[in-house]
Amino acid sequence: MQDPRLKIRCPRKALQWRVYFVLCILMLTAGSYAQTQPKISSSVDTTTIKIGEQINFTVTVETDTLAQVIFPEGQTFSPLETVEAFETDTAIKADRMTLRKIYALTQFDSGLYKLPAQRIEINGKGYFTDSTQIKVADVPVDTLAQKMYDIKPLIEVEKGNSGLWKWLLGILLALVVAGGLAWWFFLRKKPLSEEEKVALLPPYDRALMELKKLENSKYLIQDEYKEYYSELTNIVRSYLEEDVNITALESTTDELITKLEMLRDAGELQIDNGTLQQFKRILQTADLVKFAKSKPDTTVAEHDRKAIEEIVTKTHEALPEPTEEELMEQAEYQEELALKKQRKKWRMAGLAALALLVLTTGASIAYYGFDYVKDTVLGHPTKKLLEGEWVASTYGYPPISMETPEVLIRQDVKLTPDMKANIQDLQIFMYRNSKALFTVGTTSTTLTQQVEPNFEQSVEMFIEDLERKGAKNIITKQEEFTTVSGVKGIKVYGSGQFAVPESDELVRGKYSILLFGGKGFQQQVILTWLEGDEYAEKIVERIQRTLEVKTDV
Incomplete structure (x- = not known):
């Protein structure tokens, strides 16, 4: 039989161990929590x-x-x-x-x-x-140690063309590149090829060089007599046509000999009858080789080449010396030819530059689109604002921080007695671009009473101000707006027909009002821009994306 005291003590010990175990767990948990708590x-x-x-x-x-x-x-x-x-x-x-x-x-x-x-x-x-x-x-200033002067009046300063040098530099570089390409491909004196060097030689020198080249050819070794005599007669005929000024290439053998005899009889070519007869015999031999497939002896072919060389030399010596008038005509002719070549080069260079311009413009339009290229070349006001250097700043108190294309300027505001009853302080900053019909402004208002701001009244006052300035058909929408840091506000936006400054014209435009605030204060950001202006849309989107407000006054 068991001792009854054991029934009582055992549960107590078990209970004590359980309590100790739970305490240990809690201490370990508390220690780990203390370690992870930042x-x-x-x-x-x-x-x-x-x-x-x-x-x-x-x-x-x-x-x-x-x-x-x-x-x-x-x-x-x-x-x-x-x-x-x-x-x-x-x-x-x-x-x-x-x-x-x-x-x-x-x-x-x-x-x-x-x-x-x-x-x-x-x-x-x-x-x-x-x-x-x-x-x-404050920094203490000793006003007695130095003379004090009145504040100088404001000076109107024209806006500097800080970005103009970039355009000028780009245009200059493009012209240099185009000029370099035109010079390299069209205007520079290119090294002449062997054929061009031969073509520039006088007819007599060129004929002798070609005859020497024919002597070293392999026509006779390879029994190519037709090619040999064809080239031989072409050399002498080309020489006579250039130096003697007769139509030798298209004339038959008899016609060519007759023309040379007429020049001899007229005293324009001092050549003996034996040379003409020898020339006639060589031409007839060439005709037989080319058309009758005759094959003379190799020694005869070599002798004919030497004879043609002598005939070319004698003909050249038989030509009378050119008169001064002929030399002048030749000089003028050569000068005119050089001018024609120069004008042709300039025309080719101009066409190449025009083609390069058209190609570059076409590629730019294909890649960027026509409107973007047009706005870049002609200059679009909001495109310049979007792609320029932006300014990040804080305006007014309670502060409004955001990025804008240009810094906002503080506006002078005088509170009327009626306004002073409800408004303790009013700070307005504004930037307006009349060419782009773009406006961005901020308003920070401190109220005299610790009451919630009346956003509806502020929107009504803004719409009434637009209508007083000539705006019509104003459409209004409203939704919630939240900044990146999580501050919630109201966004009122829409479109309408707005009056152009200093004009009776009405244009389609858009607007957006962002309102924030709390007890005793209110903050506003106002944006207006031209409808359909994609650059202005991107500007507005970036401003709203970077907008931050402080609601802790």
């Missing part, structure tokens, strides 16, 4: 600076080595301005890492400013740093 800290090297001086704001994050940490970027420290964000310093120890990032901040107006809490994203979860008060003190 730690965020921030500090500034000073809380008091002078205007334009910098402070270093340091953010330190301690977390696991596998964690993904995203630090704030851009102008997120407003009303302070970011001068520089330094590279993140990383230190790893065991399975923990410490990330340290420093931001250089400044402010150019005196006063007491709040450095807002910054959001650090770790593994998709947001953690915030502490906010800090920064005092910006």
